[in-house]
Amino acid sequence: MLKRHDRQRDILNLLEPNQTRAIADIAKTLSVSEETIRRELRVMEEAGSIVRLHGAVRLPPQEIEGPFDLRMQKNVAGKTRIAEAVVKFIADGDTLFLDSGSTSCFVAKALGEHRQLKIITNSLAVAQAVRKDRGHTLFLAGGELNMAYQAFSDRHAQDFLAGFRPSLSVLTVGAVSVEHGLMDHSPTEAIMSRIAYSTASRVLLAVDQGKFGRIGLVHTAALADVDILVTDAPLTPAFQDAFSHAEVVVA
Numbered sequence: 001m002l003k004r005h006d007r008q009r010d011i012l013n014l015l016e017p018n019q020t021r022a023i024a025d026i027a028k029t030l031s032v033s034e035e036t037i038r039r040e041l042r043v044m045e046e047a048g049s050i051v052r053l054h055g056a057v058r059l060p061p062q063e064i065e066g067p068f069d070l071r072m073q074k075n076v077a078g079k080t081r082i083a084e085a086v087v088k089f090i091a092d093g094d095t096l097f098l099d100s101g102s103t104s105c106f107v108a109k110a111l112g113e114h115r116q117l118k119i120i121t122n123s124l125a126v127a128q129a130v131r132k133d134r135g136h137t138l139f140l141a142g143g144e145l146n147m148a149y150q151a152f153s154d155r156h157a158q159d160f161l162a163g164f165r166p167s168l169s170v171l172t173v174g175a176v177s178v179e180h181g182l183m184d185h186s187p188t189e190a191i192m193s194r195i196a197y198s199t200a201s202r203v204l205l206a207v208d209q210g211k212f213g214r215i216g217l218v219h220t221a222a223l224a225d226v227d228i229l230v231t232d233a234p235l236t237p238a239f240q241d242a243f244s245h246a247e248v249v250v251a
Helices: 004-014 023-030 034-047 068-072 076-089 102-109 124-129 155-162 187-199 237-242
Strands: 020-022 051-053 056-058 095-098 118-121 137-140 168-171 175-177 181-184 202-206 218-221 228-231 247-250
Touching: 004 023, 004 034, 004 155, 004 187, 020 023, 023 034, 023 056, 034 051, 076 102, 076 202, 076 228, 095 102, 102 118, 102 124, 102 168, 102 202, 118 124, 124 137, 155 187, 168 187, 181 187, 187 218
Parallel strands: 095 118, 095 168, 118 137, 168 202, 202 228, 228 247
Antiparallel strands: 020 056, 051 056, 175 181, 181 218
């Protein structure tokens, strides 16, 4: 039986930005009933992944955090401290996933003294930042390049990532809310994160102070799914309680 997560992923992959698609057409393409699709769409609508119309569905207006180069220039000091703290959780020979966030690129650059890592990523910037003289093995997800993120997150990239079992996934996030959990601004990037959460032995969330208390477009995961939180400023009491289950490092 197809898991709910997989069916919702299939639905998202059938949708194109700025276009609507009939529920009947989705049901026919996925070989399930229209009622099954409607049940999934109700859940997806609550998570903010889609917008339901009469007999049809579309993606929300896409929100992004801005061009990748611009994001690399924001809070450089904080992201550098976060990256230096993150790499202390990585040992030589580990298998890790680094996502397409700008902070992940800082982490890749901070891995200078590590050896023999197996690094999985969907980010061109991360792939380019990995040192070539330390014996690392690099696995780069492919597919259609998202120019704004300089990353791959379509169905091909999703299937590629799902085949790995990293010992540690280093993930970033667009927004962190006590009430709504972890959120992103891109539906397909959110899917990549969900896969990483479900396949990794441990999840490390690397997030700077500007992301707390914000609301994103698409729900990614619950705060309880985070094993390690690395950030660059002390948490408020509400977030301290929300992450009481996790190991928290303030860089």
